[in-house]
Amino acid sequence: MTTLRRRALLGAALMGPCLATPLRAQGFPTRPVRIIAPFPPGGAVDITARLLAERLQPILGQPVLVENRGGAGGNLGAEAVARAEPDGHTILLGTATILAANKFLYRRSMTFDPLRDFAPVTRVSTGTVLLVVNADRPWRSFQELVAAARAQPGRITMGSSGTGTVSHFTLASLNRAAGIEITHVPYRGGGPAITDLLAGSIDMMFDVIPALMPHVRSGRFRPLAVGSAERITFVPELRDVPGMRELLPGSGIDMQSWYAVVAPARTPPAAITRLHQALLQVVQSEDYRSRLEPLGFEPVFDPSPEAFGAYWREQERVWQGLVEASGATLD
Secondary structure, eight states, X not given: OOHHHHHXXXXXXXXXXXXXXXXXXXXXXXXOEEEEESSOTTSHHHHHHHHHHHHHHHHHTSOEEEEEOOOGGGHHHHHHHHTSOSSSSEEEEEEHIIIXXXXXXXXXXXXXXXHHHEEEEEEEEEEOEEEEEETTSSOOSHHHHHHHHHHSTTTSEEEESSTTXXXXXXXXXXXXXXXXXXXXXXXXXXXXXXXXXXXXXXXXXXXXHXXXXXXXXXXXXXXXXXXXXXXXXXXXXXXXXXOXXXXXXXXXXXXXXXXXXXXXXXXXXXXXXHHHHHHHHHHTSHHHHHHHGGGTEEEOOOSSHHHHHHHHXXXXXXXXXXXXXXXXXXX
Protein backbone atom coordinates (compact mmCIF):
# COMPACT_ATOMS: atom_id res chain seq x y z
CA MET A 1 0.00 0.00 0.00
CA THR A 2 1.44 3.38 -0.99
CA THR A 3 1.98 6.18 1.51
CA LEU A 4 -0.74 8.19 -0.23
CA ARG A 5 -3.25 5.36 0.14
CA ARG A 6 -2.41 5.00 3.85
CA ARG A 7 -2.89 8.74 4.32
CA ALA A 8 -6.17 8.61 2.47
CA LEU A 9 -7.47 5.82 4.73
CA LEU A 10 -6.35 7.70 7.84
CA GLY A 11 -7.94 10.91 6.57
CA ALA A 12 -11.17 9.08 5.83
CA ALA A 13 -11.32 7.82 9.40
CA LEU A 14 -10.65 11.29 10.77
CA MET A 15 -13.19 12.96 8.52
CA GLY A 16 -15.97 10.40 8.80
CA PRO A 17 -18.07 12.39 11.30
CA CYS A 18 -17.70 15.57 9.26
CA LEU A 19 -18.79 13.87 6.06
CA ALA A 20 -21.93 12.66 7.78
CA THR A 21 -23.11 16.28 8.13
CA PRO A 22 -25.81 17.04 5.53
CA LEU A 23 -24.17 19.35 3.00
CA ARG A 24 -27.39 21.06 1.98
CA ALA A 25 -27.99 22.33 5.51
CA GLN A 26 -25.41 25.10 5.26
CA GLY A 27 -27.11 27.31 2.63
CA PHE A 28 -24.24 27.26 0.14
CA PRO A 29 -24.15 27.32 -2.84
CA THR A 30 -27.10 29.42 -3.93
CA ARG A 31 -26.16 29.55 -7.63
CA PRO A 32 -23.80 27.78 -10.09
CA VAL A 33 -20.21 27.25 -8.98
CA ARG A 34 -17.37 28.01 -11.42
CA ILE A 35 -14.09 26.10 -11.36
CA ILE A 36 -11.43 28.15 -13.13
CA ALA A 37 -8.95 25.88 -14.93
CA PRO A 38 -5.98 28.18 -15.58
CA PHE A 39 -4.77 26.35 -18.69
CA PRO A 40 -6.29 25.60 -22.11
CA PRO A 41 -8.72 22.72 -22.66
CA GLY A 42 -7.41 19.20 -23.12
CA GLY A 43 -4.55 19.21 -20.64
CA ALA A 44 -4.28 17.43 -17.29
CA VAL A 45 -5.60 20.42 -15.31
CA ASP A 46 -8.63 20.74 -17.56
CA ILE A 47 -9.34 16.99 -17.41
CA THR A 48 -9.10 16.99 -13.62
CA ALA A 49 -11.34 20.05 -13.31
CA ARG A 50 -14.03 18.34 -15.39
CA LEU A 51 -13.79 15.13 -13.37
CA LEU A 52 -14.35 17.19 -10.23
CA ALA A 53 -17.17 19.28 -11.71
CA GLU A 54 -19.18 16.27 -12.87
CA ARG A 55 -19.02 14.69 -9.43
CA LEU A 56 -19.49 17.85 -7.37
CA GLN A 57 -22.71 18.89 -9.09
CA PRO A 58 -25.01 16.27 -7.50
CA ILE A 59 -23.38 16.78 -4.10
CA LEU A 60 -23.70 20.58 -4.09
CA GLY A 61 -27.10 20.64 -5.77
CA GLN A 62 -26.07 23.37 -8.22
CA PRO A 63 -24.47 23.34 -11.67
CA VAL A 64 -20.68 23.22 -11.49
CA LEU A 65 -19.05 24.74 -14.55
CA VAL A 66 -15.45 24.65 -15.78
CA GLU A 67 -14.04 27.84 -17.30
CA ASN A 68 -10.63 27.75 -18.99
CA ARG A 69 -8.50 30.88 -18.59
CA GLY A 70 -4.97 30.18 -19.75
CA GLY A 71 -1.98 32.48 -19.95
CA ALA A 72 1.14 33.63 -18.06
CA GLY A 73 1.88 30.18 -16.65
CA GLY A 74 -1.58 29.96 -15.12
CA ASN A 75 -1.41 33.38 -13.50
CA LEU A 76 -4.24 34.92 -15.54
CA GLY A 77 -6.79 32.38 -14.40
CA ALA A 78 -5.51 32.47 -10.83
CA GLU A 79 -5.70 36.26 -10.72
CA ALA A 80 -9.32 36.13 -11.89
CA VAL A 81 -10.18 33.96 -8.88
CA ALA A 82 -8.14 36.09 -6.48
CA ARG A 83 -10.21 39.12 -7.58
CA ALA A 84 -13.56 37.30 -7.64
CA GLU A 85 -16.34 37.84 -5.12
CA PRO A 86 -15.26 35.93 -1.98
CA ASP A 87 -18.42 33.89 -1.60
CA GLY A 88 -17.21 30.44 -2.71
CA HIS A 89 -19.01 30.44 -6.05
CA THR A 90 -15.75 30.97 -8.00
CA ILE A 91 -12.87 28.62 -7.15
CA LEU A 92 -9.53 27.74 -8.68
CA LEU A 93 -8.05 24.37 -9.53
CA GLY A 94 -4.45 25.45 -8.99
CA THR A 95 -1.19 23.61 -9.51
CA ALA A 96 1.90 23.49 -7.32
CA THR A 97 3.68 25.77 -9.76
CA ILE A 98 0.94 28.43 -9.71
CA LEU A 99 0.43 28.30 -5.96
CA ALA A 100 4.02 27.81 -4.79
CA ALA A 101 6.54 28.54 -7.56
CA ASN A 102 5.23 31.34 -9.77
CA LYS A 103 5.76 34.12 -7.23
CA PHE A 104 9.50 33.38 -7.50
CA LEU A 105 9.42 33.11 -11.30
CA TYR A 106 7.35 36.26 -11.88
CA ARG A 107 8.89 38.41 -9.17
CA ARG A 108 8.00 41.75 -10.78
CA SER A 109 4.91 41.02 -12.85
CA MET A 110 2.78 38.82 -10.57
CA THR A 111 -0.04 40.95 -9.20
CA PHE A 112 -1.19 38.64 -6.40
CA ASP A 113 0.34 36.53 -3.66
CA PRO A 114 -1.18 33.03 -3.50
CA LEU A 115 -0.85 32.51 0.25
CA ARG A 116 -2.29 35.96 0.95
CA ASP A 117 -5.01 36.13 -1.70
CA PHE A 118 -6.42 32.60 -1.59
CA ALA A 119 -8.14 30.54 1.08
CA PRO A 120 -6.99 26.89 1.14
CA VAL A 121 -9.57 24.13 0.65
CA THR A 122 -7.78 20.85 -0.16
CA ARG A 123 -5.46 19.07 -2.57
CA VAL A 124 -7.24 16.76 -4.99
CA SER A 125 -4.46 14.90 -6.84
CA THR A 126 -0.75 14.37 -6.99
CA GLY A 127 1.60 13.01 -9.63
CA THR A 128 5.14 13.02 -10.87
CA VAL A 129 6.90 13.38 -14.20
CA LEU A 130 8.19 10.65 -16.49
CA LEU A 131 11.56 10.61 -18.26
CA VAL A 132 11.28 9.26 -21.80
CA VAL A 133 13.62 9.15 -24.77
CA ASN A 134 12.85 8.71 -28.43
CA ALA A 135 12.80 4.95 -28.98
CA ASP A 136 15.29 5.33 -31.85
CA ARG A 137 17.96 6.56 -29.43
CA PRO A 138 20.46 3.98 -28.20
CA TRP A 139 20.00 4.42 -24.44
CA ARG A 140 18.19 1.46 -22.90
CA SER A 141 18.48 2.57 -19.27
CA PHE A 142 18.85 5.68 -17.13
CA GLN A 143 22.45 4.71 -16.40
CA GLU A 144 23.28 4.59 -20.11
CA LEU A 145 21.73 8.02 -20.62
CA VAL A 146 23.74 9.51 -17.74
CA ALA A 147 26.96 7.91 -19.05
CA ALA A 148 26.36 9.41 -22.50
CA ALA A 149 25.66 12.83 -20.96
CA ARG A 150 28.93 12.66 -19.02
CA ALA A 151 30.87 11.67 -22.13
CA GLN A 152 29.43 14.51 -24.21
CA PRO A 153 28.43 17.45 -21.99
CA GLY A 154 25.64 19.54 -23.50
CA ARG A 155 25.12 17.22 -26.48
CA ILE A 156 21.92 15.55 -25.28
CA THR A 157 18.85 17.79 -25.48
CA MET A 158 15.70 17.76 -23.36
CA GLY A 159 12.50 19.46 -24.41
CA SER A 160 10.11 20.83 -21.80
CA SER A 161 6.75 22.55 -21.75
CA GLY A 162 8.53 25.76 -20.84
CA THR A 163 10.96 27.55 -18.55
CA GLY A 164 9.93 27.33 -14.92
CA THR A 165 7.82 24.18 -15.30
CA VAL A 166 8.07 20.96 -13.30
CA SER A 167 9.89 19.44 -16.29
CA HIS A 168 12.51 22.18 -16.20
CA PHE A 169 12.99 21.92 -12.43
CA THR A 170 13.40 18.15 -12.64
CA LEU A 171 16.10 18.44 -15.29
CA ALA A 172 17.95 21.08 -13.26
CA SER A 173 17.83 18.77 -10.22
CA LEU A 174 19.06 15.82 -12.29
CA ASN A 175 21.94 17.78 -13.82
CA ARG A 176 23.05 18.92 -10.37
CA ALA A 177 22.67 15.54 -8.64
CA ALA A 178 24.33 13.48 -11.38
CA GLY A 179 27.02 16.02 -12.26
CA ILE A 180 26.00 16.12 -15.91
CA GLU A 181 24.97 18.72 -18.47
CA ILE A 182 21.86 17.97 -20.50
CA THR A 183 20.74 20.97 -22.55
CA HIS A 184 17.31 22.35 -21.76
CA VAL A 185 15.16 23.29 -24.77
CA PRO A 186 12.00 25.11 -23.56
CA TYR A 187 8.86 25.05 -25.72
CA ARG A 188 5.58 26.95 -25.48
CA GLY A 189 3.70 24.00 -24.08
CA GLY A 190 4.21 20.27 -23.90
CA GLY A 191 2.49 19.50 -27.21
CA PRO A 192 5.14 21.07 -29.48
CA ALA A 193 7.92 19.45 -27.45
CA ILE A 194 6.31 16.02 -27.78
CA THR A 195 5.96 16.57 -31.54
CA ASP A 196 9.69 17.31 -31.83
CA LEU A 197 10.58 14.32 -29.65
CA LEU A 198 8.52 12.08 -31.92
CA ALA A 199 10.36 13.56 -34.91
CA GLY A 200 13.76 13.05 -33.28
CA SER A 201 14.61 16.75 -33.17
CA ILE A 202 15.30 16.44 -29.43
CA ASP A 203 16.46 13.45 -27.43
CA MET A 204 14.37 13.27 -24.27
CA MET A 205 11.66 14.78 -22.11
CA PHE A 206 10.54 14.95 -18.54
CA ASP A 207 6.79 15.57 -18.67
CA VAL A 208 3.54 14.70 -16.97
CA ILE A 209 2.56 11.07 -17.36
CA PRO A 210 -0.83 11.57 -19.11
CA ALA A 211 0.77 13.39 -22.04
CA LEU A 212 3.47 10.77 -22.60
CA MET A 213 1.71 7.46 -21.99
CA PRO A 214 0.02 7.16 -25.41
CA HIS A 215 3.47 7.27 -27.03
CA VAL A 216 4.96 4.88 -24.45
CA ARG A 217 2.16 2.41 -25.20
CA SER A 218 2.70 2.77 -28.94
CA GLY A 219 6.43 2.08 -28.55
CA ARG A 220 7.53 5.49 -29.86
CA PHE A 221 8.93 6.59 -26.47
CA ARG A 222 11.06 4.53 -24.09
CA PRO A 223 10.55 5.30 -20.36
CA LEU A 224 13.75 5.34 -18.32
CA ALA A 225 12.81 6.87 -14.96
CA VAL A 226 10.14 8.61 -12.96
CA GLY A 227 10.85 11.89 -11.18
CA SER A 228 9.41 10.75 -7.86
CA ALA A 229 11.52 9.05 -5.22
CA GLU A 230 9.54 5.82 -5.51
CA ARG A 231 8.24 3.82 -8.46
CA ILE A 232 4.76 4.43 -9.85
CA THR A 233 3.06 1.11 -9.24
CA PHE A 234 -0.50 2.06 -10.13
CA VAL A 235 0.27 2.46 -13.86
CA PRO A 236 0.93 -1.10 -15.11
CA GLU A 237 3.30 -0.08 -17.91
CA LEU A 238 5.52 1.85 -15.45
CA ARG A 239 5.86 -0.68 -12.63
CA ASP A 240 9.37 -1.65 -13.75
CA VAL A 241 10.53 1.94 -14.29
CA PRO A 242 12.81 2.99 -11.40
CA GLY A 243 12.42 6.08 -9.24
CA MET A 244 15.05 8.57 -8.16
CA ARG A 245 15.78 6.95 -4.80
CA GLU A 246 17.02 3.87 -6.67
CA LEU A 247 18.81 5.76 -9.41
CA LEU A 248 20.39 8.63 -7.47
CA PRO A 249 20.51 7.61 -3.79
CA GLY A 250 20.92 10.55 -1.46
CA SER A 251 19.94 13.12 -4.09
CA GLY A 252 16.65 13.91 -2.39
CA ILE A 253 14.89 14.23 -5.75
CA ASP A 254 11.17 13.59 -5.33
CA MET A 255 9.25 15.63 -7.88
CA GLN A 256 5.63 15.56 -6.79
CA SER A 257 3.34 18.04 -8.48
CA TRP A 258 -0.06 18.49 -6.86
CA TYR A 259 -3.34 20.07 -7.82
CA ALA A 260 -5.49 21.83 -5.24
CA VAL A 261 -8.74 23.75 -4.94
CA VAL A 262 -8.55 27.23 -3.43
CA ALA A 263 -11.07 30.05 -3.07
CA PRO A 264 -10.67 33.83 -2.83
CA ALA A 265 -9.37 35.05 0.51
CA ARG A 266 -12.11 36.13 2.92
CA THR A 267 -14.51 33.48 1.61
CA PRO A 268 -16.83 32.65 4.55
CA PRO A 269 -15.68 29.65 6.62
CA ALA A 270 -19.06 27.93 6.11
CA ALA A 271 -18.55 27.96 2.32
CA ILE A 272 -14.97 26.68 2.68
CA THR A 273 -16.17 23.86 4.94
CA ARG A 274 -18.91 22.92 2.50
CA LEU A 275 -16.51 22.85 -0.44
CA HIS A 276 -14.01 20.81 1.57
CA GLN A 277 -16.60 18.22 2.58
CA ALA A 278 -17.95 17.94 -0.97
CA LEU A 279 -14.47 17.58 -2.47
CA LEU A 280 -13.54 14.88 0.02
CA GLN A 281 -16.61 12.89 -1.01
CA VAL A 282 -15.42 13.07 -4.60
CA VAL A 283 -11.71 12.47 -4.01
CA GLN A 284 -12.27 9.47 -1.74
CA SER A 285 -14.60 7.77 -4.22
CA GLU A 286 -13.44 4.73 -6.18
CA ASP A 287 -14.98 6.29 -9.28
CA TYR A 288 -12.64 9.29 -9.10
CA ARG A 289 -9.62 7.10 -8.40
CA SER A 290 -10.43 4.78 -11.30
CA ARG A 291 -10.60 7.73 -13.69
CA LEU A 292 -7.49 9.47 -12.35
CA GLU A 293 -4.97 6.64 -12.05
CA PRO A 294 -4.86 5.75 -15.77
CA LEU A 295 -3.80 9.37 -16.32
CA GLY A 296 -0.82 8.86 -14.02
CA PHE A 297 -2.21 10.75 -11.02
CA GLU A 298 -3.32 9.61 -7.57
CA PRO A 299 -6.10 11.11 -5.47
CA VAL A 300 -4.90 12.96 -2.40
CA PHE A 301 -6.68 15.17 0.11
CA ASP A 302 -6.13 17.10 3.30
CA PRO A 303 -8.16 16.36 6.44
CA SER A 304 -8.94 20.06 6.86
CA PRO A 305 -8.38 23.34 5.02
CA GLU A 306 -5.99 24.31 7.81
CA ALA A 307 -3.93 21.16 7.21
CA PHE A 308 -3.66 22.01 3.53
CA GLY A 309 -2.64 25.57 4.42
CA ALA A 310 0.22 24.26 6.56
CA TYR A 311 1.36 21.88 3.80
CA TRP A 312 1.12 24.70 1.25
CA ARG A 313 3.36 26.98 3.32
CA GLU A 314 5.99 24.22 3.54
CA GLN A 315 5.73 23.60 -0.21
CA GLU A 316 6.32 27.24 -1.03
CA ARG A 317 9.79 26.95 0.49
CA VAL A 318 10.44 23.74 -1.46
CA TRP A 319 9.45 25.29 -4.79
CA GLN A 320 11.37 28.48 -4.05
CA GLY A 321 14.48 26.32 -3.72
CA LEU A 322 13.74 24.57 -7.02
CA VAL A 323 13.31 27.89 -8.83
CA GLU A 324 16.50 29.32 -7.40
CA ALA A 325 18.49 26.17 -8.22
CA SER A 326 17.26 26.24 -11.82
CA GLY A 327 18.09 29.92 -12.32
CA ALA A 328 14.73 30.35 -14.06
CA THR A 329 12.98 33.70 -14.34
CA LEU A 330 9.93 34.68 -16.38
CA ASP A 331 9.84 38.47 -15.87
